[in-house]
Amino acid sequence: MNKQDFNEGLLGFLDASPTPFHATQNMGLMFENAGFEKLDEKKKWELREGGKYYVTRNDSSVIAFTYPGSRKDYLMVGAHSDSPNLKLKPNPVIKEHGVVKFGVESYGGLLLNPWFDRDISLAGRVSYLDEKNEIQSALINVEKKIAIIPSLAIHLDDKANKERTVNKQTDICPILSTNEDFDFDAFIRWQLDRIGIKNAKEIYAHELSFYDTQKASYVGLRDDFIASARLDNLLSCYVGMLSICSVEADTPMLFIASDHEEVGSESTSGAGGSFLENTLRRMFDDYEEYVEMVRSSMMVSADNAHAIHPNYPSKHDKEHAPLMNDGVVVKINANQRYATNSQTTAKFLQRADSLGQKVQKFVNRSDMGCGSTIGPITATRIGIDTIDVGLPTLAMHSIRELAGSDDAHSLYKILREFHL
CATH class of the missing domain: 3.40.630.10 (Zn peptidases)
Known part of the structure; x- marks a missing residue:
């Protein structure tokens, strides 16, 4: 090849x-x-x-x-x-200050600062109870750019370019919507429905991670590099x-x-x-x-x-x-x-x-x-x-x-x- x-x-x-x-x-x-x-x-x-x-x-x-x-x-x-990535917490939904956001954990030795201001989506595995009362697992990939982690404006943090630190609990929660009627269970069922699973009786657990939606690509004057x-x-x-x-x-x-x-x-x-x-x-x-x-x-x-x-x-x-x-x-x-x-x-x-x-x-x-x-x-x-x-x-x-x-x-x- x-x-x-x-x-x-x-x-x-x-x-x-x-x-x-x-x-x-x-x-x-x-x-x-x-x-x-x-x-x-x-x-x-x-x-x-x-x-x-x-x-x-x-x-x-x-x-x-x-x-x-x-x-x-x-x-x-x-x-x-x-x-390394941002993994969704088991009960992720946080509704406050006019937005819906997700609580996440940092998985591995993650460089956190580059995650700000990126179009991100969600993917991973969901375990559920099917119509036969059997536990099944399915892989989902939302694909849509559903969230972003906005930076704090420099006007509100005049030391941002000198000594910026990131708090893993409070600073990196992705925001998804201003619609506070958001229902996480319904969101997961919608993703299962997209892949043909329409009769999940119960959503038991998930292992979902955020990822950057920017595609892998060549970079460089002569395509010297691969960025991804x-x-x-x-x-x-x-x-x-x-x-x-x-x-x-x-x-x-x-x-x-x-x-x-x-x-x-x-x-x-x-x-x-x-x-x-x-x-x-x-x-x-x-x-x-x-x-x-x-x-x-x-x-x-x-x-x-x-x-x-x-x-x-x-x-x-x-x-x-x-x-x-x-x-x-x-x-x-x-x-x-x-x-x-x-x-x-x-x-x-x-x-x-x-x-x-x-x-x-x-x-x-x-x-x-x-x-x-x-x-x-x-x-x-x-x-x-x-x-x-x-x-x-x-x-x-x-x-x-x-x-x-x-x-x-x-x-x-x-x-x-x-x-x-």
Whole structure:
């Protein structure tokens, strides 16, 4: 796949995936189109040699894998499906001062200031009781620009450009209407009706998130950049998804996109949970074979990397300051915040070099804290040799992030050809 087609597909995937639920649904459709068979964790698996399979958990995490049978040297690619956002509280409606607004919680390490004065909408999962008295879940996406978080005018805050802070409880409530007759239950029923669910007897719960309605797009004189919400980490999800869809069934490869990375991965569908281990043990139910497979395989933990910010270059170690459109980044940390070691680095660099793909190295400034990824969590839980890599990004955790238009395609070529 050439870079233009790759990036056009990426833009569409970003726009169609406002929540981890939607991202997982879209990846599942892609896997099915590529010949993967869906498995159910609640049923016995009958895996066939030469088959391709995928399985989801909580509607928000997904694993896809080939099953060649004889080969056990898997390339595993790990990413995460969640991104920082504003999540709706269970009882969200606040009616005061002439408007209807929603109470929200900040999910993950969110940059709050960019959320002001944006046209935002709402999407996620709703659980309800159907006409047969059975609990069902459905994904909704309002799509319409239904809310905004207005800034306080500078006339009322003369220090706004010097020391502005944001109170997560009081300052970031999106406003929706001046009609105080607004009924939240009716609003949810209207959204269910839009997708053909007309007889919900009871609305029990929801997991809904606000998102920016501005579409993903190219930016730059020569389309140098891609700007979008949720590049962290749908960028890596897209790369991993396309990579495994592009290899033959006799190539041992696995892709996992886990939820809840932005809040620590400690959940049934997060990297700290049992999803990957459960899947691998069902693929290799003999313990000796399982250990042989784990120790013969390698995990590429793919997450975004901090590109050097041209307006804040001092925030980087100048010898380890990645540039956008200059190649994939290998992320290294002496304290194991990244799982990279010299052996996994050598394997990755050798493969990239053989394919003519550039690679950069990132180390955080020694006097600054370092974020982490699913890499160390997976390496610890599974015991698999792991490398942390990323795609250079600016404005990470903002409502709109920026990445180079070359780098994701470069990582795709490395992963697709890794076993060849």
